Structures are given as C-alpha cells and as structure tokens.
Amino acid sequence: MDLSVTNIGIFAIVGLLGVGFYGLLACRNLIKIVIALQILVKAALLGFITAASISNKVNLGQSIAITVIVADTVVAVVGMALAIQVRRRMGTLDIKQLSNLRG
C-alpha cells in the first residue's frame, strides 16, 4: 500500500478512534473521559478533511470541521461543568465511586 495522504489520513482516523474508545473504557477519571471524547471527535474531524479531499470538496469539509469544533467544545464544557459539580459534591473524580444507579 502506498503512503498517499489519503491512506495516512485513514490510518490516523482508525488510530485516534482506537485511542478514544480505549480511553472511554479504561479511564476512571472524569476529566480523562472528557479528553477521550475529545480524541474521538478529533478522529471524526480528520475524517471530514480526508473525505473532503477524496471527493474534491475541500471547502465544504473544512467549514464542516470548524463547525464541529464549535459544537464539540460546548459538549466538552458541559462535561467539565459536570465534573466540577461531582468533585464539589463528592470530593472525587473517580467514576467508580459515582456509580450507584443500577437495575
């Protein structure tokens, strides 16, 4: 397989997705979980740029990517706000100590 820009992009997307999902599953710290979500979205952003370069719609892809950054930042802010509340109420950021809802 040749090392074209597209192929590098695809490898990077798969890699970032792997890192992100591993982080979501393995991390117990709330802030690390928000970071893992951010890494997942970065994979999707790279996906847009790569997809746009494949279909020769570079402008569309880049404008979409910038819009996604905005929407995604809001999610991260809400996630961090929840993390602050958890830390204030319970004195910990460990999600294992937070899971009481069952059934």
Next chain:
Amino acid sequence: MNTPTFLWLIALPLLSSPLIYLIGQIGIRLRRTSWAYWGGFVALAASWIPFALSSHDLNLHGSAEFTYGTVSLRLDGLSLLLAALALVLGTFVAFYSGPYLAKETGQDKYYAMLVAMVGVMIGLGCASDLFNLWIWFEAMAITSYLLVAFYREQPASLEAGIKYLVQSASGSVLVLIGIGLVLSSVGTLRFDEIRSSTSSAPILIAAGALFIIGFGVKTALVPLHTWLPDAHSQAPSGISAMLSGVVIEAGLIAMLRTLSSLASITPLWGPILMGFGVLNMLIGNLLALQQKQVKRLLAYSSLVHIGYMLVGIGITLSLGGTGGAQGGFFHMLTHGLMKGLAFLSAGAFLYSLHIALGNHDSLTISDLAGAARRYPIAALTLSLAVLSLAGLPPLAGFMSKWQIFVAGFKTENILVEVLVIFAALNSVFSLAYYAPLVNTVYRLHPSEVVQRGSKLPIMMTIPLVLLAIAILIIGIYPSVLNWLTGPAGSILALAFGG
C-alpha cells in the same frame, strides 16, 4: 428575501430562550422567581401561532423550503409531526413545572433550556441535509444534558447526566464518521442529492450502519439503552416526560431521515429496524418487570414502545404501503401523550410525597399504596396513562397499537404476521407490571408515606386532566390525528419506494 412562516416556528422558541434567561435573572434580583416560568410558558404557547400558520400553508401549498447559504430547511409532513409533538408536550411541561420547581434555584436556566430544546427539536425535523441534521441533533443533546443534571446537588442526577453525556456524545461521533463516509463517496450531503446518486454501495452501507448505531443511542435501541433509565428517573419529572415523549422519538426521526436518503442502497434497513424492535420489546418488558421505582419502570416501558414504533415503521420500510409507518407515527404521538401523562402524574406523587417535604428519595411503587384516597385525580390520571400504555381499549394506546397490527396483517407476509403476534403478546405481557401499579394505587389502606404527604397544587393537576382527556378522545376518535400521521407516513413510504 421571502421568509416562509415555518421559519418563525423554529425562530420563536430559539430567540425567546435567551430572553427568558434574562427575564429570569431580573426576576431573581426583584425576588419574583416566577417570571422565568411565565416567560417560558408564554413563549411556548405563542409558538402555536406560527405552528397553525405553517400547518395551514403545508396543506395549501405542500412542503415549504428555506435556503440561506448552505443551510437549507424544509417543512414537510414528518417535520410537522415532530413539531406538533414537541410543542404539545413542551407547553404542558412548562405549565406543569411552575409549581413543581417553585422552590428550586436555577429556574431561569431550566425554562430557557426547555424552550430552546423545543425549538431545536422543531429545527431537527426540518433539516434537509446530513450535516445540518447533526448540528440540530447535537444542540438537542446539549440542552437535554443540562436539563437531566438539573438537580446538581444530587449525586444520582450528576451520575445520570454524565452517563447520558458520555454515551450520547460517543453516538454522535459515530454519526459524524458516517457523514464523513457519505461525503467521501457521494460528494454531497443533501438528502435529495444523496438519494439520486448512484455510488458505491459498501461504503454507504457502512455509513447507514453507523447512523443506526449513532442515532440508536439516543433512540435507546436495546444494547445502547443503558443511559435511559438513569436519565429518565433522575431528571425533574417534566424533563422525564420530554425525554421519553419527544427526545428519543426525535432521535428516531433523525435516523429515519438519514436512512431514507440511503433507501436504494440495500433493502435491509426495514428488517434491521424490526429486529431492534423485537429486542426492544422483549428486553424492555423483562427489565421493567423487576423495577421497584415508578419512574424507572416507566423509563423501561419507553424501550418497549420504541419497539412497537420500530415494528410499524419497519413494515413500511421493508414491504411498502403507508399503513405501517402511519401506525408507527400514530403510536409516536399517542406514546408522547401517554408517557408524558404517566411521568407527570408520577411526578405529581413524587412532588407531594417527597420533594415538597424536602427529600430527594425516589418514588417506589410501595410508596403509592392507597394513594387514590388522598390524591384521587393524580391516581386516576396515572392509572389511565398506564392502562393506555398497556393498550386497553378504548384508550389511545390501544388504537395506535391496533393500527400497527392491522398494517402487519395486511402485508400477508408470514414473518411479519408472526412478528405482529409477538408484539401483541408483549403488549399483554406489559400488563404484568402496569396492573400491579394500578392495584397498589387503589389499595384501601394508605401507606405511611401517603399519610405524611403534602397537598397537591391545583396548577399541577390541570395539565394532567387535559392530557387524560386527550387520551380518551384519541381512543374514541382515532382519526382526529390523521392529518398529522397520514402525510408523515406517506413521506416515508415514498422515500422507500412504496
């Protein structure tokens, strides 16, 4: 530029949301905490004017379109259905939340977010390209994260909020990757252009699968449902009603929009949705059966009802004909009303038995023993709602399930008939957890919790009574909603070549 009326339907709630926050803040400074409440209620009630106008326009001139740069919105039957559902429940919930939240702080944010959520959901129905759909979807998710974690002092509601945020955000990443796949293979994101393109199938099938999984998190398809019971049970009761009655259905409509643009790629979408429908009905019923908390029970029963909708819609997707989709959309409307009423009635009990006394314990079924003696109206509306959910004639839930089952038998396909019989058996099975609830409420001797309970504010019972009357009327005259479900069903059938 000529702006169509439906734009006001989206803009009115969205523009009034920051105003409500401001009014609420001023109200707090002047010690008038109810200003935000009235602002929110008036904004949603006023949105009925553009709704009536655009529904009138839709009848006269067919679907309307608005384009600004690359943003294009389009009002058709499906958008109108979602708008009607969101507005009905939103107005009732806003009215109901006044007494429910009267003692809480942060009401300004609550009403601003509630009104914004209704506006965003109406916009979601009108989106006519993939990326705009994602933006509306994400905005809906963000408003609902904040509302689920409204009781920010309570560890349980923070936990529910975080669970919901993490699962929903991962789902929306999958949707984004699906959109990327569509862009790379078709080169456009407009639904009508994707539909008419003849592009390589495998990539688009992968994109469709990602859409099902991604939107499926919000719609609570069964292996992806784990956020739902926590979020629904920990949110304020009005928001539980909104989440269960509209938000998960909005996810379903987003999924159907994306799938209908990929309809020609493979005939498998219908069977896949029906498969998830089977899982949802079975697992939802089994999980609901073992619940002791009223709101968790109702949350699990949402899974079951999503299952019925998926069966109805799947019939149209795989075998054509408008009946199945029409039944599915009819069930979407009646489920919104029934589940809204059930959550609001449960919330009325939760309020007078726990919240008004200053504790945030959850409402268990045994708490409700004999509650009908002290709270006859709320007990009656809760019983009506759950019996209607179980599908007892002559209530609304019976009619909508009936329509789905009839559509299934009309296909004369043996597999679909078996599936419909399975759905009907599940409907009977669901009585196993609804009937004990009604039985407990009407027990002769009130429990200790009921005897200690405080008075139910009269303002809270008004929406309950109105919703109960609506359920009765729809049960007796099911055709009153045909003007909404008919066009929505035929749009879906048209997209799938029925």
